[in-house]
Amino acid sequence: MIKVLIVEDDPMVAEINKNYLGFVKGFSCEGIVQDTKEAESFLEKNQVDLILLDLFMPEKNGIELLMEIRKEDKSIDVIVISAASDIQSVKSALRLGSVDYLIKPFEFDRFNDALKKYKNEHEIIIRHDKFDQEELDEQLLHQNKFTIDSSTQLPKGLTKETLCSVVEGIFTEVKTKEKFSTETLAALVGISRVSMRKYLKFLADIEMVSVELDYKKTGRPTYTYNIKKENKNRIKPYLNSEVTF
Structure with missing residues (x-):
């Protein structure tokens, strides 16, 4: 079971994210906190695999929390869920290792896709002590690449x-x-x-x-x-x- 912490200052949005999480198999919500200070305190006492992280919060923002997590070399992954759609926020989050970035508001399908992709990669990693180049390319680095010819193909099920x-x-x-x-x-x-x-x-x-x-x-x-x-x-x-x- 993948342990998840939700960091979101809007109680209604936090509850929606928690409910969404409950529909995705393999994940458990370990806690909900409303600011980065509460998040840091929670992480000192609890172990989680993944954080669903808002960026806009009082005092220290989500990017600063992500920087602290990386600085302390904690083995925690982050999916950003934020209304921030400016390029600087997106680039900062991705440079700091956010494994996905969801812009509010979003559909459950997009949330579901992000969690399933993360679960798949999480399971691949824990099954391996090491990779050879072919395995790494096929299973992690290149698995989501699209060719130029397929870039304009409709998703399966659409006509x-x-x-x-x-x-x-x-x-x-x-x-x-x-x-x-x-x-x-x-x-x-x-x-x-x-x-x-x-x-x-x-x-x-x-x-x-x-x-x-x-x-x-x-x-x-x-x-x-x-x-x-x-x-x-x-x-x-x-x-x-x-x-x-």
């Missing part, structure tokens, strides 16, 4: 025909309102919400749409989307070249 309908639906929807939801777009296009979430995740991954977490007064928070008009042409390589929107 060009449905994607075209989804994109047309998005441009139809934004004519009447600035934001749209999975439910409204699924009804407009005529596919299930589960399928629509897969297409919207793909469009968010290529940054054609942006995602926001809408915290309602009652009930669970929901995701809303908006098209990034400056990035609308990013979809064209995945569809027929004559398609225009």
Whole structure:
């Protein structure tokens, strides 16, 4: 079981991350702390394998905590979960060894992918005392590389025909309102919400749409989307070249 510490100053977001974590097999939440001082105190008394780390916190920020962890040479991995999307924050986190970087708000699928990838690499490492070059290349360093030819292939389960309908639906929807939801777009296009979430995740991954977490007064928070008009042409390589929107 991979032991996880959640470092997040927003109690609602921390609870969402904890709930998400509970859906991924092989992980256990060992604790939730609201600032880096609490995190340092927790780590002095408890052993964890992975930290889900927010960057924006009172007093010392997440990058500073990550620096301390590296300075002390602790065998702890970090996945950053933050609203910070500026290049400096991303570069700093990656240079300090963050194994993944999730920008808030994010879908569960992206969280799930990050945890599963980490679990896979964690299990590969603990099974080996040493690697030869071929094993290292195949199992860790190059396992997630994409070739140029495959870079414009749709993820498994997505089709060009449905994607075209989804994109047309998005441009139809934004004519009447600035934001749209999975439910409204699924009804407009005529596919299930589960399928629509897969297409919207793909469009968010290529940054054609942006995602926001809408915290309602009652009930669970929901995701809303908006098209990034400056990035609308990013979809064209995945569809027929004559398609225009």
